[in-house]
Amino acid sequence: MTTIEGNLQGLRERIARACAQAGRDASEVSLLAVSKTFGPDAVRQAQAAGQRAFGENYVQEGVEKILALRESSPPSGPIEWHCIGPLQSNKTRLVAAHFDWVQSVDRLKIAERLSEQRPEGLPPLQVCLQVNVDGGLTKSGVAPGALPALAMAVSRLPNLRLRGLMCVPEPADGFEAQRALFLQARALFNQLNDAGFALDTLSLGMSDDLEAAVAAGSTMVRVGRAVFGSRPAKVTSAA
Ligand SMILES: *Cc1c(COP(=O)(O)O)cnc(C)c1O
Numbered sequence: 293m294t295t296i297e298g299n300l301q302g303l304r305e306r307i308a309r310a311c312a313q314a315g316r317d318a319s320e321v322s323l324l325a326v327s328k329t330f331g332p333d334a335v336r337q338a339q340a341a342g343q344r345a346f347g348e349n350y351v352q353e354g355v356e357k358i359l360a361l362r363e364s365s366p367p368s369g370p371i372e373w374h375c376i377g378p379l380q381s382n383k384t385r386l387v388a389a390h391f392d393w394v395q396s397v398d399r400l401k402i403a404e405r406l407s408e409q410r411p412e413g414l415p416p417l418q419v420c421l422q423v424n425v426d427g428g429l430t431k432s433g434v435a436p437g438a439l440p441a442l443a444m445a446v447s448r449l450p451n452l453r454l455r456g457l458m459c460v461p462e463p464a465d466g467f468e469a470q471r472a473l474f475l476q477a478r479a480l481f482n483q484l485n486d487a488g489f490a491l492d493t494l495s496l497g498m499s500d501d502l503e504a505a506v507a508a509g510s511t512m513v514r515v516g517r518a519v520f521g522s523r524p525a526k527v528t529s530a531a
Contacts, residue, residue: 296334297341299519300325307513310506321506324374324495326516328353329523332360338519339371347395347514349377355390376458376514378432385409388417388451395420395458395495395514398434403446410451417451420458420495425476428462436480443484456493456511457481463500470501474508481509 293301300323308318326347327335335346335357348354358373374393379402387394388409397403397419410417421442424433434442439457447454457480461473474496481494497505497513505513517523 294337294341296337296520299521300338300341300343303515303518306518307502307506310503313503314507316506320511322512324376324512324514325519326376326498326514327357327520328377328516330520332357332364334520335361335371336364343519344370345372345374347374347376347516348391349375351375351377351379351383351386355386358390374514381405391417393418393420393455396422396432397446398422398424398432398442400442400445403442403449403452407449407451416453418455419446419452420456420493421446421454422458422460423477423480425459425473425480426461431460431462433459436476439480440484440487443489447489454489454491456491456495457484458495460498467504467507470504471508474501474505474510478509 307321307323311318311321324345324347325338325343328349354375361371372392374395375387375391376395379387379396384402384405388406389411394406394417398421406417421439422433423439424431424435443454446452457477459477464470464473477496478494481491485491493512494510495512495514496508496510499515499518502513502515
């Protein structure tokens with residue numbers, strides 16, 4: 293068994309335990325394997341171990357991997373690629389052409405570009421709105437107060453399909469504090485559905501806090517290090 297295969301197996305058990313603890317069915321929570329900084333071989337190993345959905349933060353790096361994986365026509369079926377990193381206008385064309393999902397939409401302008409640039413013949417781009425529940429000023433994400441208007445506008449774009457919300461709160465101290473932040477995202481999710489949206493994806497939780505996210509109602513955890521191992525320290529641009 294490869295390390296990645298063993299990690300995935302352990303992680304699936306961890307998610308199942310978190311679901312049991314929360315009185316939820318394990319089938320309600322899917323796993324997005326975050327492969328940023330790891331090469332195509334790591335993705336292939338995870339794919340061979342049954343993992344199908346992968347997340348990338350950096351557009352250029354993600355597209356290179358998508359193309360590399362596409363060439364080596366996978367024996368275990370197609371991969372679903374999710375863009376989960378902050379998006380700049382000059383990257384939307386690449387994202388619209390190569391990814392299946394974008395979870396980090398937080399401005400209408402970006403959503404409009406993605407819809408316009410989605411190539412004909414591809415299914416609509418599946419979209420989550422990133423919401424900034426804890427008000428961190430430097431962080432990406434739409435403010436909760438601006439969320440309903442953004443959701444309404446995005447849901448009208450022809451080549452996007454609004455699926456839900458994504459949230460990356462600041463690390464909080466302990467399970468209860470983490471859960472409280474995630475519950476704010478859950479409340480916004482419920483409010484939108486009460487207002488008539490049909491959202492089915494609440495993307496909450498990473499390697500260190502997925503139990504709290506599952507307890508708060510997450511339907512998709514985004515896990516990097518617990519699948520692929522620790523990432524190399526980020527190289528600074530000054531180097
Ligand atoms: C890197 C990243 C993850 C995965 O984080 P880990 O701590 O490695 O599990 C999840 N979501 C986003 C938005 C990320 O940038």
